[in-house]
Amino acid sequence: MKYIRMIMMMALCVALAAPVLLLADEPSPAPAVSVTAEMGADGVQRATITMDSYSYAPNHLIVQAGKPVELTLTSVTTLVPHNFILKDPAVGLNVEKDVSAGKTDKVTFTPTQAGTVTFYCDRRLWPMPSHRDKGMEGKLEVR
Numbered sequence: 001m002k003y004i005r006m007i008m009m010m011a012l013c014v015a016l017a018a019p020v021l022l023l024a025d026e027p028s029p030a031p032a033v034s035v036t037a038e039m040g041a042d043g044v045q046r047a048t049i050t051m052d053s054y055s056y057a058p059n060h061l062i063v064q065a066g067k068p069v070e071l072t073l074t075s076v077t078t079l080v081p082h083n084f085i086l087k088d089p090a091v092g093l094n095v096e097k098d099v100s101a102g103k104t105d106k107v108t109f110t111p112t113q114a115g116t117v118t119f120y121c122d123r124r125l126w127p128m129p130s131h132r133d134k135g136m137e138g139k140l141e142v143r
C-alpha cells in the first residue's frame with residue numbers, strides 16, 4: 001500500500017513538472033529565412049510573418065524605404081501569446097502589436113530611410129527569460 005502511494009506521488013510530481021520543463025526548454029537558434037515583401041499594385045508592400053514559440057518566420061524581411069508596409073502577423077501557438085515590437089525612432093518606426101495565441105493581426109508602417117532594425121517579442125512568463133531571450137527576434141532590412 002505504501003508502495004502504491006509512493007508511485008502515485010512520483011507520477012503526480014512528473015505531471016506537475018512536465019509543463020514547467022516544456023516551457024523551460026532550450027531555444028534552438030532559428031535558421032535565417034529571408035523574404036522580400038511583395039509590392040502590390042496599390043504601392044503597399046505586403047508580407048506575412050508566422051509567430052511561434054519562440055521564433056518569427058521569416059526572421060529577415062526586406063522592404064523598400066518610403067513606401068507603406070503591411071505585415072500580417074499570424075500566431076500558430078495554442079496557448080502562448082506573443083507580440084511584435086519594431087521600434088527605432090531614428091527611422092520613424094514605432095510599432096508594437098500583441099497577437100493572442102492562434103490569432104492573426106495586421107500592422108502597417110512606412111520606414112522612412114534605409115537601415116536594419118531588429119524586431120522582437122518581449123513577452124515572458126515570470127520568472128522565465130523573455131521570448132526574445134529565447135531567440136524570438138528578427139531583422140527588418142530597409143533598402
Ligand SMILES: [Cu+2]
Nearest residue numbers: 082121123131
Ligand atoms: Cu513571444
